[in-house]
């Protein structure tokens with residue numbers, strides 16, 4: 300691999316500068332919305348890890364997102380101790396991780412792969428959504444917290460550090476910090492030698508088995524890690540908005556990360572991150588301007604992107620910039 | 634696992650009454666044989682005789698239906714495939730087993746990864762890759778996407794990938810299939826060189842000239858059973874063997 304500065308790194312650095320300075324030139328509403336976009340980006344990174352790196356095409360991110368969100372909601376409302384919200388956050392993420400590990404264990408050690416993983420994980424998400432949607436009655440409560448059926452749970456406290464509620468700009472930086480931490484850890488996995496393990500499994504499982512890769516085990520671990528990241532996004536979303544509904548595990552929630560990662564570039568984590576933020580910002584802006592055609596415009600452009608740039612829209616942009624840099628520097632030397 | 638007769642020859646691999654059936658098809662039927670340390674043995678037989686299936690049973694891709702597999706004195710019948718690989722059983726598969734969308738060096742790194750010390754430096758990994766590339770004579774290629782390489786180059790790359798494991802038993806499934814005479818000659822030289830370095834090799838091939846060129850011992854399979862076994866020269870004279878091969882073109886590709 301060339302040592303030259305690559306477009307991916309330039310874009311990543313540009314995003315970093317943008318994200319850190321955003322509160323300086325944007326108002327409170329925008330800052331809050333961008334925190335939400337970063338949460339979408341965290342969800343997309345989960346997808347990029349599981350599908351893009353390891354080749355496991357799964358709709359499970361929605362389930363783990365929703366379970367993390369509900370777990371945080373129930374813990375923080377039932378115990379009511381806001382100073383402990385960081386602990387609830389960790390426990391909720393742990394629950395998502397364990398759920399993913401258990402589902403992953405049964406799937407991968409049961410020899411289930413490819414389209415069947417997609418089907419099973421989609422079913423898990425939809426079953427959870429359907430189940431939560433029918434919990435409207437007062438008999439549906441966990442530790443005194445009403446599950447609320449289709450309306451979900453409201454009035455969930457945000458993360459607190461001590462007595463200090465984390466909202467506004469601090470919350471923005473908190474989400475940004477987690478997004479970057481996830482991004483950096485996942486990029487490290489990719490660029491370390493361990494990255495070869497994931498690529499080997501993605502490219503050819505049957506062959507990699509005979510190069511000594513413990514396929515089922517690695518798939519399970521990566522799937523569980525995807526559950527960690529998706530669960531984290533769910534918790535942050537709940538803390539951000541103060542509410543959670545069964546929709547968080549529904550069809551749209553299950554498919555959006557897939558579409559984002561496919562359109563942005565599934566084999567590139569930076570592309571997934573950047574495109575998730577752009578996508579979330581764009582759909583929000585369109586719906587805020589009241590355009591009914593917003594989703595259709597987005598949908599059609601995504602179809603075009605996937606049809607004509609199958610490696611991903613952002614990855615294609617990276618390639619163009621790389622070519623341009625190569626051309627420009629080559630010209631100077633020549 | 635040594636028999637009294639040949640105590641001075643170490644047995645690397647031993648199949649004891651191994652059978653494999655797929656639904657109704659008896660692909661391997663009560664098959665027993667041995668590979669000694671340092672041996673260069675060929676497994677031949679008509680199409681569908683069960684040769685590739687035997688390899689799949691040795692590597693652990695499929696579990697056996699019946700029988701035992703002993704490797705370096707240990708019963709590995711129940712051992713998962715990835716562990717067998719880590720214990721030194723390497724295979725060059727019949728259908729090309731390279732990662733086509735990745736580069737040459739990335740292919741080799743994937744092949745090396747489980748066989749290096751866990752915390753080896755990146756530099757050591759690159760060095761190991763250089764050595765493997767040199768071993769099969771692909772230095773001049775650079776680092777192209779493997780899907781763009783010729784059939785022969787892909788086959789040699791896959792040999793290099795199997796060597797990354799520093800195997801104790803190398804399985805080669807139809808290495809020379811689809812090769813022209815020059816490529817076959819180069820491949821024969823390569824296999825002989827590996828054998829001279831002390832590698833134990835078991836290979837499958839239909840190309841009788843190739844087999845004659847390199848094999849010392851031959852085991853013949855037919856309908857999943859062992860049909861004959863011996864020195865190459867004896868096997869070629871065996872009329873029964875000639876009969877089961879009748880009607881198929883020698884050196885054919887499938």
Ligand SMILES: Nc1ncnc2c1ncn2[C@@H]1O[C@H](COP(=O)(O)OP(=O)(O)OP(=O)(O)O)[C@@H](O)[C@H]1O
Nearest residue numbers: 655658660678679680681682683684685686687887
């Ligand atoms: N996975 C499988 N499922 C069902 N049948 C199989 C499977 N693998 C092999 N067979 C059958 O087992 C028999 C032996 O096949 P095998 O591939 O071992 O033959 P072979 O000796 O390698 O032949 P060739 O020279 O054509 O490569 C064939 O009848 C084949 O159809």
Ligand SMILES: [Mg+2]
Nearest residue numbers: 684685686727
């Ligand atoms: Mg075969």
